[in-house]
Amino acid sequence: MDVRNSGQVTLPPADAVTAVQAMRARPRLADHLEPDATFDAPGAPGIPPTWTSSAKDVVGCSLGAARLWFTLGYGIVNEVYWPRVDLPQIRDLGFIVADGKGFWAEVKRGGDYSLRSVASGVPAYEIVHAHARYTLRLRISPDPRRDVLAVECSLESGEPDLRLYVLLAPHLGATGYGNRATVAQHRGRRVLWAERSPFALALAAVDELQQDAIGRASAGYVGASDGWQDFARNGAMTWDHPAAGPGNVALMAELPNRCVLALGFGSSREAATTLAVSSLMQPFDNILQAQATDWEAWHRRCGECCASPVDVPGGLREQFVTSTTVLRTHLDKTYPGAMVASLSVPWGDSGNERGGYHLVWPRDLVECAGALLAFGGEAEARDTLRYLIATQSTEGHWHQNQWLGGEPFWRGLQLDETAFPVLLAAALADRDALGGIEPADMVRRALGCIARRGPSTDQDRWEENAGLNTFTLATCIAAFVTGSAFLDGAAGRWGLALADFWNANIEDWTVAEGTDLAREAAVSGYYVRTAPPTVLQNGRGALDELIPIRNRADGATLKASEQVSTDFLQLVRFGLRSPNDPLIRDSLKVVDRLLKVDTPSGPVWRRYNGDGYGEHEDGRPYDGTGVGRPWPLLAGERGHYDLLAGQDVLPILNTMAATASPGGMIPEQVWDAGPISQRRLHLGRPTGSAMPLVWAHAEFIKLLVSRNLGHPFDRPRAVWERYKGRPRKAECAFWWPHAQIRSAPAGSRLVIALPRPGVVRWGRDGWQAVTETAADETGLGFHAAILDTAELSQGGQAEFTIRWDDGDWIGADYRIEMTATKETRGRGDGGGTA
Incomplete structure (x- = not known):
């Protein structure tokens, strides 16, 4: 109309x-079917x-x-x-x-x-x-x-x-x-x-x-x-x-x-x-x-299957029931297990495009399947795993998003989306709920893709920038650890070795120190939103590189060291870091200064500083550019941190419920400025973005269930058992042609990882004692040569070059310096609530 x-x-x-x-x-x-054309x-x-x-x-x-x-x-x-x-x-x-x-x-x-x-x-x-x-x-x-x-x-x-x-x-x-x-x-x-x-x-x-x-x-x-x-x-x-x-x-x-x-x-x-x-x-x-x-039968079945009965306090009971209904409603019937991001068109009254939210994102899908699993929807979660196995690419990844039948829409590669299906398989296996599904081949191909592409991702979870991102790293490390249980022999061991190496280097790759932001917040350092891929080779000096900010009309950029997000909270949620680690706490101070918004609904957080995805300042709909607004979803993620830090999460649950529509639909974003009544924009209330955002409902469900458990429902069991909030010493350091490190801790073994068979010719401290080491198949789709560098002392060097099996040389020499052995982080109490 x-x-x-x-x-x-x-x-x-x-x-x-x-x-x-x-x-x-x-x-x-x-009285006929085709009226006369003159009546048109x-x-x-x-x-x-x-x-x-x-x-x-x-x-x-x-x-x-x-x-x-x-x-x-x-x-x-x-x-x-x-x-x-x-x-x-x-x-x-x-x-x-x-x-x-x-x-x-x-x-x-x-x-x-x-x-x-x-x-x-x-x-x-x-x-x-x-x-x-x-x-x-x-x-x-x-x-x-x-x-x-x-x-x-x-x-x-x-x-x-x-x-x-x-x-x-x-x-x-x-x-x-x-x-x-x-x-x-x-x-x-x-x-x-x-x-x-x-x-x-x-x-x-x-x-x-x-x-x-x-x-x-x-x-x-x-x-x-x-x-x-x-x-x-x-x-x-x-x-x-x-x-x-x-x-x-x-x-x-x-x-x-x-x-x-x-x-x-x-x-x-x-x-x-x-x-x-x-x-x-x-x-x-x-x-x-x-x-x-x-529907009453479905809710009853889920309640009977739920391993941990949900004790819902006060007025949150109805929101919990609504959120479970929203999740189940978004499942397709032609493709069981598939789920779109939202039954809405963001800013739909401003155009004819139906919006990307009528697509399947593997990340959103697994986050939502995890919530279904949290309240007993095992059958639905199994359907999702079957659907994901059926739509995995030959290389091992999933498309950035896709139509229900599996045809890609946007073709970006996001490593967290490759990792999440592995986590879903592990979550079902932990509950003995795979129901006959054999996910080993899917896991092997997914982990191989992550290994061959990472640790830098082509796109972060917000689909906007390439680089090293803490949310993506945490998810991929968790996939390596949980996925190793599905793999035999060498493949599982290589997955664990990569997990330990990435986990031990997160701070070297993604922490900024001594910046204006650090001084303003009176902290020594903090996790950045995205570190450029060059940080692997050039160290923290790469954090001075400019990162483009998407969805901005002015083509804005920021130094990597000047942009922060809440993504690092995934490190705590998955058990890689303690909630009491001083660096985590310092990062929270910076984030709260830049991204937190207090509203009548409660505190909510923006995705990152400078975000352009949201209404314009005057309330005009997002049209490819705009101003990013706070996300209730991120309040839920903060709630999972608060839980592990020993805080009451009821205020966060109430905040998420307060942002919802009168019918209980939790929006993607809420308004964070003065009211614009003619556009129905009011502080702490939904904007014209997607509503409901199914992922936000999943986060609400998981936070409420996590509150009953005392720890995040979706924290992978194997990850917690391996790290308990602290990285362990990495036995191996990995060099790849696409991810060239410049140093490795003295006493570690240097692994030269190659996409195809080859031989590594290498020597010590100026090409002394030259030898050749063949790169062997790992079972994860890459080859690895282990160089015996454990006896090289601090300051020693390993030099090498590569000859492929077809006789061609890679055409360059490389040098790795052995540095002081790093102490493991985790200066807190060992990870908070168990």
Whole structure:
């Protein structure tokens, strides 16, 4: 609908009478499927289409055979997805109440409505819109057995002239372009149709006697001849155009004040009509009962499977149930185990793009599968692991994101996304819940990819910069440790050796000292957000290199040493560092100075200083550039640190719940500036970013479960047992052609790791005692030559070059200096809560 004008207009009676007379003079639709082209509505092709706001009240689906997902926002139906969770098929389905004499009101603009679930944890809802002249009650539920969304309507008023009208904006095939809309008589029943091959929808209705309930109806082009424009210009329904399209189209129909609507989807409009009418041939309460029965059984099963019963304090119980429902709702049915990032379009009301959030990110997917596992959703977590095994690339990684069927969308490589599926396999194995899945081959290929590509990643978890990142390093180290249990012999040992080496060098690679930020916060050093890849060879001097900041119109850059994030908290969460390590605490001081925002909802944190992903300063939607806002997700990550530091995490849980919509949807970002009421932006409340962000709901669930356990639910058991918050001495130092270190601790063995077979010719302290060492297969897709450098003292050097098996030389000599043996870090108490 055109959202640029007010939704409540009163016209002078004379204008209304004239409009009604004009309406009665128009030709009526004949009883056939294809109306005469001369009846087509004017104004083709309509204004450029947009989606609706990302501010969802609730989301839902059935657990039955129906392949349909729906969202509600502003008290009406927003996007409906079919037949997969990544394909929105309408913009919205809303209502107008009017008296035919000039008064009319679009209910979604009233803002005075209440919403409740028909039963706890059941995505079927009752909405009550209150107005001085009427009350509109809606009950909304998917039909568990059919691809149909059912809406029961009840308009209550003491004014007999008030009538109810439905407005429907199809966006078939996930776009507002190229849709066709038709008002038709089909087998004696009036139906609203829309189609855009190969998709179609049908809207049918019945009254209290199950009789056809669609009255006057019209199709039109949005912004020109749609039903909303009819009311805006004429104060009544005066148009009855039989058809519109192709273009950005909309449909309107008059309804009885008590009726049930059925919005059906199919591969043809006849198929969609059959489903819609079939669904209407039963009491609406039957649909509700079936929906409630299925969901209550699912929650009960999860509760029975949950190894650690969840003790939910106070008012957080309902948010916990809502979050579990949100996670389950986002799972697809055609591809079991696959899950999109959000059933919303961020800043959707500013464009036609459906947004990248209707894609699968392996990181988000595993984070969410872990939350499902946390409250007993073992079957769903196993499906996710199966899906990930099926979509792994030959090289061993996963795509940055992908369509549900596995086809890549963005093709960046993020090492944490390669590591997370390994962690999911380990989490299931720890609970003896693999259910016959054999993940060894997946693990081997994933760890091999990480080894051959790391420790620098092409993209960090925010998909913006290459380099060494603490979140990515922590996740990959954890994958090496947990994954080694699935591997036989040498491959497992090499994985552990790499884990120890990376873990021992995190501070050398990612800590800045003596900077202005350090002096301002009165700390000696802190973890940076991203260290350039050159830090491996050039040391901390590389932290003076400039890092580009994405999503900024000014092309801003910062020195690596000047940009910080909360990513280092993953080191504590996974058991690699103690929460009491002074460097961790110093880094928190810097982060809280730069990224923490106190809001009425509680403290929340931005991703990093200089972030550009969010609304502009004046509240305009993000359009490729903007200003980064705080993320409730990051509050949850801070809560996991607080838990290990011995603090009460209830305040953080309450903060996350307080940022949610009235229906419990936790947003991606919240507003952090003065209110801009016309844009619905208020301090600590959701912005136009994704809502719900499924990952944020997963974080809330895991934090609450972790509170009961006393440690992070997703902390890998093997990682904690190996490190307990302190790195262990690395027996080996690794040099790679793509990751060339310049020094190694005296007493360690130097490993020359190669992507293919070769021989390392090497000598000591000026090419003395030259020898050759063959690089052997490791079982992880690379070859390794172990140089016997353990007897080289501090200051000694190892020089080497490489001859490949085909006889070619690498074309350069290399030198590694043996430095003082490093003391292990972990100056705290050994890792906090066990």
